[in-house]
Amino acid sequence: MNKKMEKYNKMNKDELQKELKELKQELFKLRFGLAMNGLDNPNKIKETKRNIARVNTALTKIEIGNKE
Numbered sequence: 001m002n003k004k005m006e007k008y009n010k011m012n013k014d015e016l017q018k019e020l021k022e023l024k025q026e027l028f029k030l031r032f033g034l035a036m037n038g039l040d041n042p043n044k045i046k047e048t049k050r051n052i053a054r055v056n057t058a059l060t061k062i063e064i065g066n067k068e
Contacts, residue, residue, distance in 0.1 A: 004054060005054055005057070005058070008054050008055055008057075008058040009058055009061070011058065012062075013059065016055050016058055016059050019055050020056070023051050023052045023055060024052065026048055027048045027049065030045045030048060
């Protein structure tokens with residue numbers, strides 16, 4: 001298992017939802033910063049998008065687990 005994914009698999013649903021909200025805010029700020037004056041590290045946008053996907057995956061696993 002991916003070490004980055006392990007972090008999210010250990011969180012509960014509330015923590016994941018909070019993390020998702022924070023990541024979406026960070027992505028907004030990065031996109032805004034890119035549009036205004038550029039970024040020092042444009043790869044940060046890609047990494048943030050991937051982290052959002054990881055959190056969504058972990059939330060889906062919890063949802064599926066609760067249905068069974």
